[in-house]
Amino acid sequence: MDEAKFLKRKVRSGALDVHPTEKALVVNYDVEALILGELGDPMLGDRKECQKIIRLKSLNADTNVSLLAKEVMEKCSLIHESKLHEVEQLIYYLQNRKINNEGLEGSFQPPRPTSSTSTTVPSSENGDPERAVISNVDSYIELLYEEIPGKVKGSALILQLARVPDNLLELTKNESLLSALARVLREDWRRSIELSTNIIYIFFCFSTYSQFHNIILEYRIGSLCMEIVDFELLRYDQWKDDMEKRRRHFETSTGLVLFPSTTCDNNDKKLKLTDDIWSTEGPLDYEIKRRSSEMHLLISETEIKRLKEDLEKSRKKFKSLTKKQEQLLRVAFYLLLNIAENTEVERKMRKKNVIGMLIKTLDRVNTDLLILVITFLKKLSIFRENKDSMAEDNIVEKLPRLLQNNNPDLLLSTLKLLFNLSFDGKLRGKMVRVGLLPKLVKLLATSDPQNKNTILGLLYHLSMDDKVKSMFGNSECVPMVTDMVLEDCEERTKRELIALCINLACHNRNAQIMVENNRLQGLIRKAFKNQDPLIMKMIRNISQHDSTKEHFVEFVGDFAMALTQSDSQDFVLEIVGVLGNLVLPDLDYAQILQRCNLIPWIRNNLVPGKVQDDLVLEVVVLLGTAASDEDCARLLCKADILLSLIELLKAKQEDDEIVLQIIYVFYQIAMHESTRDYLIKETGNEAPGYLIDLMHDKNPAIRRVCDACLDVIALCDKDWAARIKVEKFRSHNQQWLEMVESIAVDNTNHLIVDEDDSLPPFMSGDLLKHTMLFPSGNSTSFITDDGDSVIRGALDSSDNSSRPASRYSRDFDDLTDLMARSKSRMSVGSGIEDLYHNPKVKFTESDNSHVLI
Numbered sequence: 001m002d003e004a005k006f007l008k009r010k011v012r013s014g015a016l017d018v019h020p021t022e023k024a025l026v027v028n029y030d031v032e033a034l035i036l037g038e039l040g041d042p043m044l045g046d047r048k049e050c051q052k053i054i055r056l057k058s059l060n061a062d063t064n065v066s067l068l069a070k071e072v073m074e075k076c077s078l079i080h081e082s083k084l085h086e087v088e089q090l091i092y093y094l095q096n097r098k099i100n101n102e103g104l105e106g107s108f109q110p111p112r113p114t115s116s117t118s119t120t121v122p123s124s125e126n127g128d129p130e131r132a133v134i135s136n137v138d139s140y141i142e143l144l145y146e147e148i149p150g151k152v153k154g155s156a157l158i159l160q161l162a163r164v165p166d167n168l169l170e171l172t173k174n175e176s177l178l179s180a181l182a183r184v185l186r187e188d189w190r191r192s193i194e195l196s197t198n199i200i201y202i203f204f205c206f207s208t209y210s211q212f213h214n215i216i217l218e219y220r221i222g223s224l225c226m227e228i229v230d231f232e233l234l235r236y237d238q239w240k241d242d243m244e245k246r247r248r249h250f251e252t253s254t255g256l257v258l259f260p261s262t263t264c265d266n267n268d269k270k271l272k273l274t275d276d277i278w279s280t281e282g283p284l285d286y287e288i289k290r291r292s293s294e295m296h297l298l299i300s301e302t303e304i305k306r307l308k309e310d311l312e313k314s315r316k317k318f319k320s321l322t323k324k325q326e327q328l329l330r331v332a333f334y335l336l337l338n339i340a341e342n343t344e345v346e347r348k349m350r351k352k353n354v355i356g357m358l359i360k361t362l363d364r365v366n367t368d369l370l371i372l373v374i375t376f377l378k379k380l381s382i383f384r385e386n387k388d389s390m391a392e393d394n395i396v397e398k399l400p401r402l403l404q405n406n407n408p409d410l411l412l413s414t415l416k417l418l419f420n421l422s423f424d425g426k427l428r429g430k431m432v433r434v435g436l437l438p439k440l441v442k443l444l445a446t447s448d449p450q451n452k453n454t455i456l457g458l459l460y461h462l463s464m465d466d467k468v469k470s471m472f473g474n475s476e477c478v479p480m481v482t483d484m485v486l487e488d489c490e491e492r493t494k495r496e497l498i499a500l501c502i503n504l505a506c507h508n509r510n511a512q513i514m515v516e517n518n519r520l521q522g523l524i525r526k527a528f529k530n531q532d533p534l535i536m537k538m539i540r541n542i543s544q545h546d547s548t549k550e551h552f553v554e555f556v557g558d559f560a561m562a563l564t565q566s567d568s569q570d571f572v573l574e575i576v577g578v579l580g581n582l583v584l585p586d587l588d589y590a591q592i593l594q595r596c597n598l599i600p601w602i603r604n605n606l607v608p609g610k611v612q613d614d615l616v617l618e619v620v621v622l623l624g625t626a627a628s629d630e631d632c633a634r635l636l637c638k639a640d641i642l643l644s645l646i647e648l649l650k651a652k653q654e655d656d657e658i659v660l661q662i663i664y665v666f667y668q669i670a671m672h673e674s675t676r677d678y679l680i681k682e683t684g685n686e687a688p689g690y691l692i693d694l695m696h697d698k699n700p701a702i703r704r705v706c707d708a709c710l711d712v713i714a715l716c717d718k719d720w721a722a723r724i725k726v727e728k729f730r731s732h733n734q735q736w737l738e739m740v741e742s743i744a745v746d747n748t749n750h751l752i753v754d755e756d757d758s759l760p761p762f763m764s765g766d767l768l769k770h771t772m773l774f775p776s777g778n779s780t781s782f783i784t785d786d787g788d789s790v791i792r793g794a795l796d797s798s799d800n801s802s803r804p805a806s807r808y809s810r811d812f813d814d815l816t817d818l819m820a821r822s823k824s825r826m827s828v829g830s831g832i833e834d835l836y837h838n839p840k841v842k843f844t845e846s847d848n849s850h851v852l853i
Contacts, residue, residue: 024055132160155198162205182219207338225332374413381420396430415454422461456496463503473509505541536574543581560596580621589626606644608651620661627668637678670712
C-alpha cells in the first residue's frame, strides 16, 4: 500500500466513431501511467492507445435516439458530457445505415458471447468481483494446477484478460499459459461444464483473429471442441429422456396430464408445447387436467402436489443445466466457425460430422445459439458434399419451425440457408412437401424489405418445377408479385421479382390471374415506359395461353408500331414474340402489316447475318402466324417475302429451329388456294425442292411438317406429285432395307431368304401402304369434288398441322440454360445472364462443389 502513492494513472478520452460492421460505437482513449518519486515528481511513464466498443443491441428503426444517447453517456465514463450531440448523431447514423449485402453478407457474424457466458465470476475477499490484471497472469496459471474450483477461478480470470483484444498478443507469447489451458481442457472437460466453457471461450477470443489460428490448430483445440460438443449433445438427449420418464411416471401415477398453461389458448398449442415442454424458455406454470372424468383417483391431492413439486424441481434443474450447456455450445461452435475459414480445416470438420452436430442442435430454442448454428450451416452449404450431407440428415424438415421466430437475424439467416439449399432439385421438392411455400408467401407479405429479395429468389427456385407452378395459383402469391411489379417505382424492376413472374406466367391459371383487374394494361404501360425487355418477356409468356390471347387484341397496334420505333433490340425481340403468339382468327394481320409499314422491316430482318439469329427466328415465327390469314399470305407473296425466306433457308440450314419455322411458313402458304401456286411455281421450284431434301432430315419435327406440306403440293400439282411419290417410296424403301439388314446382322442364325420365293421390296403389300401420299389409316379420299377441303381435312386431322414449338416456349430457367449452351440466344440474355450467371450459389464441376459469390 505504501508503494501505491508513487503510481499515477491518467485516462484521456479521444475521438468517437461507429463500428464498420456492427451496430456499435467505438470510443478511442489514451491511458497514461506515471511512476512518481518521493516528492511527487514523475520519474517514469508509459502511454497506451485503447478502444472501447459500445454495442447497441436494442437499436432499431423505432428507437428513441436521444434517450439511447443519454443512456450511453451515463454508462460510459469515457465520453465527456459535451459530446452528447455527437453521440446522438452517430446513433442516428447507425439507425439509418443500410447493410450492404454484397460487402458485409460474407462477413456476417452471429451475436458474440457476452460476459454472462462466463459462468463463474471470481470475487475478491470483500465480495466485489475480482478484476484480472495482466501482470498477475502467472498466479492465474498456478490456479490451473489446483482442484476444480481453483481451475474454474483461474480460467475465469484469464478469460477476463483474453476478452480485451490488446492483451491477446501478450498472452500468445506465454507458452506455459497456453499449454496449461490446453492440458486442463483435455483432462478435465468432463468434470466441469463451467471450466470447459471458460477455457473454450479463451481460445475463442484468439480465434476471432486469423493470425492466432495457428495456436488453436497447434494445440488441437478444434478437434477437442468437436469431441466436447458431441458428448454434450448425447448428454442432453439422456437428460431429456430422463425428464420424459419422470413425466410419464407422474401421469401414470395420477391419471393427469401436464402442459404449460401460459400459452394454452387452444388444443393445437397445448399439443405443440407439450412436446417441447422441457426446453421451453422462461418459467412456466402448470395446469392439471384429468384424462378421464370417470377415472377414480386412489392418490390424494397432497401426494399429487408433492409429485408435481418434485417434477418442477427436476425441470428447473434440467433448464439450468441446459442453459449452461448452450453457453458451452455457443462458444465451441463459434470457435469452429472462425477457424473454418481454412477450407482444409473445414474439410476435416465435415469428416468428423460437424454437420450432424449442427443439425441436431436445431432442435433447441435458444435464439442466439440458433443464429450461430444457422450461420455455420449457411457457410458450409456452399459446397456440394456438405449440402448432400445436410440432405441426408433431413435438414429441410427442421427449418420451417425457425421461420416462425420473431428474431429478424434468425429469420434472415434461415432464409439464406434455404436459398442455398434450393439449388438442389430434390431439396426443393422437400421444401414444398413440408409446406414451405405458403409460409414463404406469407413472409413475403409481412417481412422486412431486406428479407424480400431472398424470399423472391427462393420462390423463383421453387417455381422452376412445373408441378409447383400450379400451386402458386392457389395462394395469394401471383396477384401479390404482379402488383409488386406494377408498384415498383424503379426504372428496372428487381430481377428476382421479374424472374419469378416470368416463370409463373408459363402456367395457364397464373396467367389468367395476372391479367385480372386491368393488370395487363398496367404491365404493358410500364414495359413500354421503361423499354423493359424482362417485363415484356413476362407479358409474352402470358400471351402464349389460349385463355389470355383475347386480352391482347386491343394492344396489337401498339405492339406493331413499337417494332419500328423502339431502339432496344431486346425489347423488340419480346414484342415480336408476343405477336407471334397471337394466333386469332379475327386478327387482320394484312391490315396490321400495311398500316404499320412492316413489310420493309420484315424483309430487312430476314437478311442473313444482319441481325441476331434470335430476332430472325422470332420474325419467321411471326410470319408463320400472320400467314394463317389468307389476305396476309397474299401480301407476303406479293412482297416476295418467300424468296427472302428461301435465301435465309440456304444460309441457316444448320439451325434446325429456323429451318422448322421457315417450312411452317411454307405450309401456311400452301394451305391457301390463292397462294399455293406461288409457292410451287413463282419461287422457281426451289421451295418444293428444299422440302423434298428436308424430308430426309434427322429432326422428326422438320420431317413431319415437310410431309404435310408435300402432301398438299402433291394434291395440287401432278408433276410434283409423281416426283414426291418416287421420293417417298425411295425413303421408305431405304428404311425397309436398313431394317432387314439390321435383323440379318443381329440374328445369330443368319436369316437366309430364298430368292425365288421372295418379293421385291416395292411389291410388299405393307410397304406399299406406306408409300402412299397419306397413311393407310387416313380417311382422306382422292375422289372428291372439293380438292381444297380434302387438303384441309387431311392436315387438320393429323398432328402435322400443329404449330411447331419455338425454342422460347419454355420457362425462364430453361431459357437461361439454352442461352448458356448457344452462341446465339435471346437479346434479352444480356439482362438475364447478369442475374443468373451471378447467383448467390452456383455449382462448379471442377471441384464438385457450389460456391457463394
